Amino acid sequence: MSGDNSAGDVYVTLRNLLNSIQCIRDRVRDGESNTSDGAFNLSNFWGTLNQAVKSVSQEVTKISLAFSKPPLPSLQDGEKLADSILKSVLTLSTVYYWLPKSQGVTLRRQIRDATVEVLEGVSQLVEVILSSPLQSLTQDQLTSTGTVWSACDQFTQLPQDNKAAVLVVLSAQTGVVKDALEEIEQALSDAQDPFSDVLDDDEGEEPRGNQDTYWSDKDRQVIGPCQGLMKASTACLRKLTSAVKANGDVTSAQTLAQLDDLADMGKGVSPSVDDLALSLYPPMDYSSVENNVSKLAALLKKLLQIIRSSHVCGEAELVWVQFLDGAVDHNLHKARDLIQQGS
Missing domain, CATH: 1.20.1410.10 (I/LWEQ domain)
Incomplete structure (x- = not known):
């Protein structure tokens, strides 16, 4: 019985995490950047953004591994995992918002789309974990984890200005x-x-006119x-x-x-x-x-x-x-x- 309660509590934690990630994703997709009249260091921005993306990739790996085999994470460990991944996602979205439109709308759109793709991938991974038998690694979970890694990796290919x-x-x-x-x-x-x-008809009938x-x-x-x-x-x-x-x-x-x-x-x-x-x-x-x-x-x-x-x-x-x-x-x-x- 206690095991069932633990699974239920972890389920609630993951459900709350999913809702938070989806809200962040929607804000990034539809929100506006900060206005910046002062100097903006694009090089520093990229360094911080790439670090934030790397952190998301690492946290995704941790949560995927934690729910891939027994034993199920305790409620306390589950909350720590959820907090860590939420923090990494919030950091990524916050750094994205630093980029002002004055650096170019075309650049900002491409970084926004890449950021949304990462957030969408994390959201789908949490959904897969929720819908799969807990403590078992499914092909969907492997695929979803790989999708997030790929989305994170593409940041190194993004245009720099x-x-x-x-x-x-x-x-x-x-x-x-x-x-x-x-x-x-x-x-x-x-x-x-x-x-x-x-x-063309493969059955050799009369050619059409x-x-x-x-x-x-x-x-x-x-x-x-x-x-x-x-x-x-x-x-x-x-x-x-x-x-x-x-x-x-x-x-x-x-x-x-x-x-x-x-x-x-x-x-x-x-x-x-x-x-x-x-x-x-x-x-x-x-x-x-x-x-x-x-x-x-x-x-x-x-x-x-x-x-x-x-x-x-x-x-x-x-x-x-x-x-x-x-x-x-x-x-x-x-x-x-x-x-x-x-x-």
Whole structure:
């Protein structure tokens, strides 16, 4: 009977711990950073943050081991474990809050997401321990512990300043846009039917005659300038990445804010390219294609305008900014002309 009471008491301790961690996680996810008008030492911040992350990883290991085999921790030991892990989680969230927006919103978002991932992992581990037979190590518990370790380890890979954080965003966008362009090019080169690889009947029945799965000659003509816009998107992101690498500055509030603006505008490119790419598959709705072409062109011209007025744009960058601006206009007008022919 006493053993049952002990298990029940430890269960209550773990349940309280879980509730506290979830509250901290939600505050980090939705909360604002401290405002800081004074000097902020980014290097000191990283040293303290990495130490806090290391502490969470160590405490997670302790609690996982404690509940992996008999005997069950006593109530007193269970409370000590819960207090230690809660303290480490609170410290991590507190150090995160030290980072002011003035160091760059893009950097702060990436550190916030990494912090939330750790807190979410710790929360899931405690849930697994609660839902598993106490005193037994389950595969779920092993997996959850490993998930927290991985989330903690990724802090060493995080960008160390806002310039590096913006480069992470631009690199991801470039990869997605490049993939979308390659998919369209592959579909065009494969066959007349872009759905042949997913819709062919394996049972050898009559081939289907649905022309809605084929591109007409006009469709293929319209796709040309749409591809041109997608290529301009890739070029713009690649060139912008190089400009940020070469000229990006994190020493003033103005340049930090400009880097954030570039990242925010850059993040809109891949969804807009995806929308255009999807609208190109048959049966092609020309009004939808024209709408997506116009949206992507407007976004690219706005991004090029922001690049032109930012500190990353020197004389060398101005050449490609002007070239791409002209390329966007050319492909936009060509796509519209082709769509409206014969309509």
